[in-house]
Amino acid sequence: MDLHTVTEVVSPATPGQWRPGDAWLGGGTALFGEPRPEINRLLDLTAAGWPPLTFRDDHVEVAATCTIAELAEGLAAYPLVGQCCHAFLASFKIWNVATVGGNLCAALPAGPMISLSVALDGTCVLVGPDAVERLVPAAAFVTGVGTTVLRDGEFLRAIRLPLATLTARTAYRRGSLFRHGRSAALVIGRIDPGGGVSLTVTASTERPHVTQNLDELRDWVDDVHGSPAWRRHLTRLYAAQIIAELSETA
Structure with missing residues (x-):
């Protein structure tokens, strides 16, 4: 447009x-x-010429301008990255143009880069008009449908993904009304260092949630891609499947 x-x-x-x-x-x-x-x-x-991926001692820094294609290729060793990239259900043309940062800043419930960043306990690096950096947990970056914590003049510079979570055991479930439709529920489970399972819920809710108690969720999305009751049912089903899968492998 x-x-x-x-x-x-x-x-x-x-x-x-x-x-x-x-x-x-x-x-x-x-x-x-x-x-x-x-x-x-x-x-x-x-x-700006930022490198798409920068590998540090304890994390990978993903530039906001890193394309989906660059992310999928550069972090191909980590299955969850590929799963979230394919959640776009987009052509190679979109993969080579759409950016990781743009997906987060659009703040749509079905944004798979939001799902990935939150599930891996990422940190968003924000830069203000005065060039001062501000760090915000990825789980707190999106506040609602189309809204974020970005202040006037701020932009998202990068997302830092810890190597400890990139290499953790994860399980992924995604559902849609249609085979090639927008995500209606996307749930990611990750085994924490203590052996517990953390669940990241996106697409079915207006903002991302990291929780072990789905009963506390209230902001179910209601649109043409699925009713709140159906999204809630799908989310709970996926969560049960993920907990069972990760419990078997733990």
Whole structure:
């Protein structure tokens, strides 16, 4: 979709250039997906030249501009990464344009990069207009449908995924009304160091949840992709399957 109110694209862009009416541009697959009359200038992050993946001693830093294709190839050794990438059900053209950061910032319930980042106990690195970094747990980054903790002028710089969780035993379940439909429920289980199972619930709820008690969840999504009652049933079914699977392997 054309954003007909945009009159300028700044590339490359830096934090101090932000002003009201601006939007940070990554892959653009979400940004150009619907009308945004409040935007009149785009600040291009893809031209910053950030390496897609940076391996540290205790974590992997995934640049916000890392494409889905780059993530799937660079972290192919970790099964959960591939499973979440394939949850897009998108063509190779989308994989080569859509970015990890863009998927998080769109804050859609069915965002699989949100599922991955939260399930692996990731940390989001945010940068404000003053170039000061702020660290936020991935589980707290998305606050609702289309809303995040980003402040005016802030952008998502990277997501840090701990090696300890990347290498942990996980189980994955995803359901949709249609074979190639949007995720209606996506549940990921992970064996914690203490031997317990943590459950990450996304797609069926308005924001991600890490919980061991599904009864406490109240924000079930209600849209054309599934009713709240059905999503709740599917989530509980998947959670039971995951706990049984991980308990057998523990």
